[in-house]
Amino acid sequence: MLEVENLVFDYPGHRALDDVSVRLERGTITALVGPNGAGKSTLMRLCAALDQPFSGTVRLDGEDVHANPRAAHRRMGFLPDFFGLYDDLTVAQCLQYRAAAQGVPRAQRKTVAETVAERLEIADRLGQKAGTLSRGLRQRLAIAQAVLHEPSFLMLDEPASGLDPSARIGLSGVLRNLARDGMTILVSSHILAELEDYSTHILMLRQGQVVDHAPLTTMGQVTERRVEIRLDFARPITELRRRLIAIGSIEVISCGIDEAIVVSDPDPSARAAMLVSVIEAGLPLASFAPERRSLQDIYLARMKAAAAERPPLRLVKPS
Incomplete structure (x- = not known):
């Protein structure tokens, strides 16, 4: 589905991603975790073809996203950590405007907006202005805008930031439903307990390198010997x-x-x-x-082992 091969990305004086390779299977929800500065947001931006890697490739359904980013954007959705909405537009207007930006024919925009609003459980808010919505409903509207064109791959960067417990539970249900419909989802978050509710896989980054990538059903249970x-x-x-x-x-x-x-x-x-x-x-x-250890226990153990095994990441001198 999504294949990342030998991805390298540098900021001045700092290597953000160092030879990252990973494959995400269709219909999975992968929790992207790691300490601040591990390269999580950078990886998402490269997968979204918003930045150009120093080397390496990202393929979505076999096609290089950086060779044809416009085509890749038609097959993916991306919600960054900080997003904006047009507060003076109603929910319906926000969705129809986004549908127009995605190239949906004019005659279909109203139907597309109503369908995705139903899917994200905000159909009763279509006439309400975006600026009057609660944080949880704004999050749902933003996700609706990201998926209204039926992408096969969705990336969410800190989607539960600022949400109350009830809104987080609702978000978990939304993501599980999207995955059941066949969407592949990559979610970055520091709220490990929330990720554990809906994720099928975990991808750990540290200092721009992959520490581990595996199904949650196997991590923390079995090793080679016990x-x-x-x-x-x-x-x-x-x-x-x-x-x-x-x-x-x-x-x-x-x-x-x-x-x-x-x-x-x-x-x-x-x-x-x-x-x-x-x-x-x-x-x-x-x-x-x-025995199934919590995601937090697994994360802390893997990061501790990675810190002991791997030397500090080398700095890159700006050219």
């Missing part, structure tokens, strides 16, 4: 840790009175044997499942 398993028991158990260790084949990471995190070999047969051994030990097991 998998963390959460055991929940039907009632509190005296000396639970001692009883688990006594089984002989279980490594206990943490333990409470009615739950524990243990380590198993990633081979499914090893997990099956562990399950049998716990039950045969007479422990009242209520649930047995891979």
Whole structure:
């Protein structure tokens, strides 16, 4: 769907992106995360063909976006961190104006505006001026403008900034619906808990380099040598840790009175044997499942490991 290959971009005295390569599959929602200055917004601007890379390519559906940016813009939507609306126009007028800018024929603009307003759940605000909308509704209107031409790829830079919890929940639902319709979405945000609600993948950047890119369903669960398993028991158990260790084949990471995190070999047969051994030990097991660490835990662990493994990024002397 979207292919980024060996992307390099320099600001004077600073390399913002250093040999970045990544592939986003159709219908996925990728959380783009990293510390300030990691290159997240720069990567989005390059994918949107708003800046020219020093080297490397960005392909959307197999076509180089920088070779023909106008054609690429017809197949993508982009909402930057700071966006503007025409406050004196109504929601309907904003959408129809954007439809005209996207080349939608005049006879279809009203229908397109009404359809996308329904999709973003702002159809009841079509007659209201944009300047009177709440922050959450302004965000929905801005996203509606970005997707009214039915792009296959959508980028959102900090879309939940300034939104209250209710508006963030609404935004999560909107993005999930767009992905279900086949849209590929890249979302940059510092609100990791919010990203966890709707993202399917995570892309981590640090100092302009890719730290990790993987599905959220696998990150934080399995490594090459072990998998963390959460055991929940039907009632509190005296000396639970001692009883688990006594089984002989279980490594206990943490333990409470009615739950524990243990380590198993990633081979499914090893997990099956562990399950049998716990039950045969007479422990009242209520649930047995891979432990899923939060996105924040995964992020902090990966960034700490990357800082230990990689030297500081070299500076680039301005020419």
